[in-house]
Amino acid sequence: MITRDVARFLEAARELMPDAGAATARAAFLVMPEGFARAEQSASDNRYMADADAFDAGGALAEHRALQAALSISVPIVAFPGDPHTPDATFPNNVFATARVDDVPRAIVGRMRHPVRQRESQRADIRAFLTDVLAYPLVDLSTQPHACELTGALVIDRARGIGFAGLSERCDEEGARLMHEAFGLGATLLFDLAPGEYHTNVVLAVLAGRAALVVPNGFADPAVADAIVALYAPHGIVLSADEGTAFAANAIALDATRVWMSARAEAALAPPTRAALADAGFSVHSVPLDAIEAAGGSLRCCVAEIF
Secondary structure, eight states, rough: OOSSSSHHHHHHHHHHHHHHHHHOEEEEEOOOTTOOOOOHHHHHTTOOOGGGGGHHHHHHHHHHHHHHHHTTTTEEEEEOOOTTTTTTTTTTGGGGEEEEHHHHHHHEEOSSSSHHHHHHGOHHHHIIIIISOOOOEEOOOOOSSSOHHHHHHHHEEEETTTTEEETTTTTTTTHHHHHHHHHHSSEEEEEEBBBTTTOGGEEEEEEEETTTEGGGBBBBHHHHHHHHHHHHHTTTEEOOOOHHHTTTTSSSSSSSSOOOOOOOHHHHOOHHHHHHHHHTTEEEEEOOOOOHHHOOOGGGGGGEOOO
């Protein structure tokens, strides 16, 4: 089921048991920020992106190496080299993803809105890793016309097999339907992001299937945010606008007990947010990503999960 009807979605979601698959990934891959620079096409609809003179390529590489080392305490991490012709490739989760549908694995390639990012989807080495090394059959959405920027636009609760698809220039309704099918989801809620928001994973995170971080002002209709908070009660955690701007919702749980976010995001957490995460069974772990965040994304955007 894929719907804009919040009540209908909640009814279906509450009937789904948390047994659709593993709640967290078994590994992940990153793409290093070689050629790290402002991509003007992406900047046209990403208000979080800094001006060109704020980009520090050396700093971004150093941060990325530290990120790889840090995340490896949760899962095995593979890192691919970057490419100066794809300056946004540091955020591969928008382009590449994996899923298990009825416990059968698959790899998914998304359709990016901007040509500068469409180049990423054609990387032969990452495609070969997914299809030849992992031996995952490929669902290739990159050649159809509808934007569907994978786990940037679609936040997934893997345990329940449900999705939250925020619509914007980077994901239209047909793109959301294609992702719903590609990930084999039982229910997906469609909703509009607030003006100026480009990806759902900047305003929403589902953590290991049992908690959610929600930035209400990132949703065009606050009732949608309220419904998601209610679905994950008592661990639906409302973030302030300041926490959201600091990328606190651009977080990920790569195992059952740790939530990862940038150091900037962690510094912005209010005491009630920290307490709520602890109540949900999570310790907060962070990595400085100031240089990488100049490109308009944060820690979760850097991580392509392998299920």
